Amino acid sequence: xxxxxTGFSCSGKDTIAEYISKKYGYIHCSLSNIIxxxxxxxxxxxxxxxxxxxxxxxxxKNGNGVLAKKILEKIDLNGKCCVTSIRHTDEVKELRSRxxxxxxxxxxxxxxxxxxxxxxxxxxDPDNWERFVELxxxxxxxxGSGQQLKRTADxxxxxxxxxxxxxxxxxxxxxxxLVSIKSIKNELDI
Numbered sequence: 809x810x811x812x813x814t815g816f817s818c819s820g821k822d823t824i825a826e827y828i829s830k831k832y833g834y835i836h837c838s839l840s841n842i843i844x845x846x847x848x849x850x851x852x853x854x855x856x857x858x859x860x861x862x863x864x865x866x867x868x869k870n871g872n873g874v875l876a877k878k879i880l881e882k883i884d885l886n887g888k889c890c891v892t893s894i895r896h897t898d899e900v901k902e903l904r905s906r907x908x909x910x911x912x913x914x915x916x917x918x919x920x921x922x923x924x925x926x927x928x929x930x931x932x933d934p935d936n937w938e939r940f941v942e943l944x945x946x947x948x949x950x951x952g953s954g955q956q957l958k959r960t961a962d963x964x965x966x967x968x969x970x971x972x973x974x975x976x977x978x979x980x981x982x983x984x985x986l987v988s989i990k991s992i993k994n995e996l997d998i
Contacts, residue, residue, distance in 0.1 A: 809908045810906055811834065811889070811912060812900070813825055814913050814964065815915060816944060817921065818921040818922075818925045819914040820916060822838070824970070824982055827979055828982065833888060837879050837889055837890070837892070839876065839892070839893040839894060839895070840893035842875050842879070847859070855931050855932025856932035857932055858932065860954070860955060863875075863954075864954045872897075872953055873901060875896075876899040877902055879891055879903075895947065895955040895956065895960060896953075896960060900963045910966070910989050910992055911963060911964045912985065913961040913966070914970050915961070922940050965992055966988055
């Protein structure tokens with residue numbers, strides 16, 4: 809089974825994927841890691857703005873579903889995988905070529921995500937609210953090869969709200985999420 813996680817930055821996608829990996833034995837694969845590897849090879853600084861530009865250029869040259877195609881080539885067809893950083897509707901289309909794919913949108917309040925971003929202090933993260941909102945707008949294009957996070961979220965099978973302040977509460981909620989995912993998977997198999 810492939811569980812896809814989409815959502816805006818700092819919504820908790822990677823935290824949730826790591827928990828699912830540890831507790832349920834899924835392999836965590838990130839579309840952003842593919843871009844990160846390519847940026848390192850090209851000598852491009854790993855800043856958020858550069859990710860947006862680099863990913864857009866990659867999609868323009870190779871098709872909007874290129875990152876999902878690369879992940880599907882890497883994963884075991886019979887295994888369990890949790891894919892994060894799904895940011896374009898064509899990536900969803902590629903992943904839906906697998907019958908066992910379920911897409912979950914991880915949603916968190918914008919102010920909470922901004923606070924999380926301030927705490928993680930990653931290179932290129934905005935240091936003020938205006939820049940944060942500006943970058944989120946860039947990540948929500950409605951056409952073309954850029955990120956389409958809002959449109960991608962609209963394709964989700966499940967919407968999961970991560971407004972938890974503690975890891976234990978989040979883990980309990982994710983356990984419930986997995987029950988919902990298995991229920992949807994069972995419906996797809998009918």
